[in-house]
Amino acid sequence: xxxxxxxxxxxxxxxxxxxxxxxxxxxxxxxxxxxxxxxxxxxxxxxxxxxxxxxxxxxxxxxxxxxxxxxxxxxxxxxxxxxxxxxxxxxxxxxxxxxxxxxxxxxxxxxxxxxxxxxxxxxxxxxxxxxxxxxxxxxxxxxxxxxxxxxxxxxxxxxxxxxxxxxxxxxxxxxxxxxxxxxxxxxxxxxxxxxxxxxxxxxxxxxxxxxxxxxxxxxxxxxxxxxxxxxxxxxxxxxxxxxxxxxxxxxxxxxxxxxxxxxxxxxxxxxxxxxxxxxxxxxxxxxxxxxxxxxxxxxxxxxxxxxxxxxxxxxxxxxxxxxxxxxxxxxxxxxxxxxxxxxxxxxxxxxxxxxxxxxxxxxxxxxxxxxxxxxxxxxxxxxxxxxxxxxxxxxxxxxxxxxxxxxxxxxxxxxxxxxxxxxxxxxxxxxxxxxxxxxxxxxxxxxxxxxxxxxxxxxxxxxxxxxxxxxxxxxxxxxxxxxxxxxxxxxxxxxxxxxxxxxxxxxxxxxxxxxxxxxxxxxxxxxxxxxxxxxxxxxxxxxxxxxxxxxxxxxxxxxxxxxxxxxxxxxxxxxxxxxxxxxxxxxxxxxxxxxxxxxxxxxxxxxxxxxxxxxxxxxxxxxxxxxxxxxxxxxxxxxxxxxxxxxxxxxxxxxxxxxxxxxxxxxxxxxxxxxxxxxxxx
DNA sequence: CCGCCTCGAGGTCA
DNA sequence: CTCGAGGCGG
Numbered sequence: 144x145x146x147x148x149x150x151x152x153x154x155x156x157x158x159x160x161x162x163x164x165x166x167x168x169x170x171x172x173x174x175x176x177x178x179x180x181x182x183x184x185x186x187x188x189x190x191x192x193x194x195x196x197x198x199x200x201x202x203x204x205x206x207x208x209x210x211x212x213x214x215x216x217x218x219x220x221x222x223x224x225x226x227x228x229x230x231x232x233x234x235x236x237x238x239x240x241x242x243x244x245x246x247x248x249x250x251x252x253x254x255x256x257x258x259x260x261x262x263x264x265x266x267x268x269x270x271x272x273x274x275x276x277x278x279x280x281x282x283x284x285x286x287x288x289x290x291x292x293x294x295x296x297x298x299x300x301x302x303x304x305x306x307x308x309x310x311x312x313x314x315x316x317x318x319x320x321x322x323x324x325x326x327x328x329x330x331x332x333x334x335x336x337x338x339x340x341x342x343x344x345x346x347x348x349x350x351x352x353x354x355x356x357x358x359x360x361x362x363x364x365x366x367x368x369x370x371x372x373x374x375x376x377x378x379x380x381x382x383x384x385x386x387x388x389x390x391x392x393x394x395x396x397x398x399x400x401x402x403x404x405x406x407x408x409x410x411x412x413x414x415x416x417x418x419x420x421x422x423x424x425x426x427x428x429x430x431x432x433x434x435x436x437x438x439x440x441x442x443x444x445x446x447x448x449x450x451x452x453x454x455x456x457x458x459x460x461x462x463x464x465x466x467x468x469x470x471x472x473x474x475x476x477x478x479x480x481x482x483x484x485x486x487x488x489x490x491x492x493x494x495x496x497x498x499x500x501x502x503x504x505x506x507x508x509x510x511x512x513x514x515x516x517x518x519x520x521x522x523x524x525x526x527x528x529x530x531x532x533x534x535x536x537x538x539x540x541x542x543x544x545x546x547x548x549x550x551x552x553x554x555x556x557x558x559x560x561x562x563x564x565x566x567x568x569x570x571x572x573x574x575x576x577x578x579x580x581x582x583x584x585x586x587x588x589x590x591x592x593x594x595x596x597x598x599x600x601x602x603x604x605x606x607x608x609x610x611x612x613x614x615x616x617x618x619x620x621x622x623x624x625x626x627x628x629x630x631x632x633x634x635x636x637x638x639x640x641x642x643x644x645x646x647x648x649x650x651x652x653x654x655x656x657x658x659x660x661x662x663x664x665x666x667x668x669x670x671x672x673x674x675x676x677x678x679x680x681x682x683x684x685x686x687x688x689x690x691x692x693x694x695x696x697x698x699x700x701x702x703x704x705x706x707x708x709x710x711x712x713x714x715x716x717x718x719x720x721x722x723x724x725x726x727x728x729x730x731x732x733x734x735x736x737x738x739x740x741x742x743x744x745x746x747x748x749x750x751x752x753x754x755x756x757x758x759x760x761x762x763x764x765x766x767x768x769x770x771x772x773x774x775x776x777x778x779x780x781x782x783x784x785x786x787x788x789x790x791x792x793x794x795x796x797x798x799x800x801x802x803x804x805x806x807x808x809x810x811x812x813x814x815x816x817x818x819x820x821x822x823x824x825x
Numbered sequence: 826c827c828g829c830c831t832c833g834a835g836g837t838c839a
Numbered sequence: 840c841t842c843g844a845g846g847c848g849g
Binding site: 216344345346348349350352353354356357358498499500501503504505527531532533601634635636637639640643 | 826827828829830831833834835836
């Protein structure tokens with residue numbers, strides 16, 4: 144192969160610069176200079192040259208946005224800095240309350256505080272990592288700590304630069320933002336889909352999120368997705384900006400798009416004004432938003448405010464009032480849950496609320512029905528509470544038809560005809576049938592097989608229904624007596640599926656005590672309580688033999704839970720099922736009884752600044768597991784302070800008071816030593 | 826609660 | 840091609 148001439152090298156450099164610049168102008172500055180045709184022509188020319196001289200191809204070339212198709216699933220990605228959620232403010236009073244909280248904590252006048260505001264885009268949150276200015280990884284939010292690596296899909300977005308612009312590039316930049324689809328893009332995509340196969344997306348948010356989860360990046364590339372940055376999670380070396388808004392401007396300089404509607408305002412009135420103005424413009428923005436993100440602008444103040452459990456104290460999301468629609472209540476169905484709780488569910492004439500079709504809504508209980516005063520046939524107003532769960536807000540009584548029927552709460556279980564009882568002082572009514580009731584049995588089995596319980600692969604809702612309806616399975620123990628041959632006679636269950644299920648059941652037999660206890664479905668015993676019980680008693684026999692007082696000694700177990708557990712294990716049919724399960728081969732390693740050594744018992748520790756290898760919450764948990772208390776402020780009694788980068792006043796105070804300070808490296812070293820029991824005190 | 830994607834498997838039809 | 844299970848995300 145011939146070597147490229149200097150002329151060719153120059154042309155490649157020029158084309159790349161022009162293409163990058165066109166993207167930047169189009170997506171970041173919103174001032175397109177180049178027509179699409181010109182862009183495509185240059186891109187094709189670059190592709191030709193790169194095809195001729197493959198050595199010239201670099202990963203950040205504009206031709207390299209669409210990478211190799213299908214690889215096996217998306218890898219897990221740990222977020223170095225967790226992606227937190229924000230507290231909500233649902234009205235102007237709650238904005239005022241937020242300002243007051245911030246002001247009180249900082250001991251300054253709230254009306255002087257500067258806040259950075261921007262629209263809260265309704266899309267999918269992602270995190271991008273740039274090393275030496277080059278995009279190296281991109282991931283979804285996931286649960287905030289761990290997301291999915293969707294780098295090859297994110298690379299196809301032209302508003303995501305493959306390399307950052309400018310001379311002074313950070314060594315490391317982790318930027319958070321939202322991937323959205325504009326109304327225009329969404330309409331165009333659906334118009335095309337309608338022509339081709341008739342399958343259309345329900346709303347821009349789902350279209351954006353769905354597009355990101357494609358295994359084939361070529362499909363993602365064909366979707367009109369846009370990225371807009373809202374936060375720098377890591378920026379090294381520290382750019383030295385004083386405010387969040389300056390930092391956002393810097394991201395813009397680096398070639399990242401940020402919100403055009405970003406504004407810095409002062410005090411609660413400034414915030415309320417901004418929210419009102421944006422609310423008025425909402426319909427004309429061209430993309431979906433569900434509110435306003437408000438952040439304390441001064442980064443020093445942000446550090447001082449710090450975090451509570453899952454959210455920063457220095458930010459809040461103002462949510463616009465939920466969209467409401469009216470529809471008719473066609474019927475009410477009473478569903479029976481795992482514990483026998485009877486839930487009235489409104490069957491509604493399907494109606495689109497905020498982009499999704501709603502046809503069911505829980506009415507919760509008899510009190511709620513009475514409160515609403517709702518009848519079958521009524522016109523009702525529906526809203527999606529917290530943007531997710533449909534809710535009947537009120538009845539349009541004036542529209543009530545003459546033939547509206549009263550909703551009669553059943554006195555007998557709609558599934559098994561057992562008596563329905565409602566205990567004194569409780570709002571929920573329950574079917575008294577226990578596992579005699581088919582509905583409860585199905586729910587109990589579903590729970591037993593669920594992922595966090597015994598995790599029986601392939602045993603889903605429909606299959607459980609079929610098994611219960613045929614009376615093949617009455618208790619969890621019956622599951623393990625199923626044989627492949629009989630299963631294969633079920634609809635949609637042939638040889639392969641049956642064998643798989645039998646294998647999955649066999650695999651599920653080896654479990655842990657905590658999972659097993661959780662799987663039993665004892666009232667009020669969730670995953671966490673089950674783990675506590677397992678750890679405390681160590682063996683199932685010890686747990687089964689425990690008296691109420693013994694149970695109450697377990698962490699987070701009070702009289703109510705203790706009574707439920709005690710009663711459960713006193714029931715002969717429960718004991719029989721457990722015996723059968725054990726006879727059928729269910730087994731687990733007996734847990735270590737009691738606590739691990741607690742070398743830090745009685746000590747108080749303080750964490751400040753950011754840690755790289757873990758979140759502050761994780762650090763806290765690990766310290767607590769060692770017996771330490773973790774406090775928010777430094778005092779004379781503080782045994783030690785762990786200071787990550789960005790530590791402020793707490794570090795200064797510790798130094799002043801002569802409290803020992805560990806950096807992250809030192810902290811990790813000690814943690815490992817303590818946890819392994821090599822060291823018993825600090 | 827709803828929508829979306831992926832996968833494995835079953836059923837249908839040529 | 841369709842269905843069910845499983846997972847993700849808001």
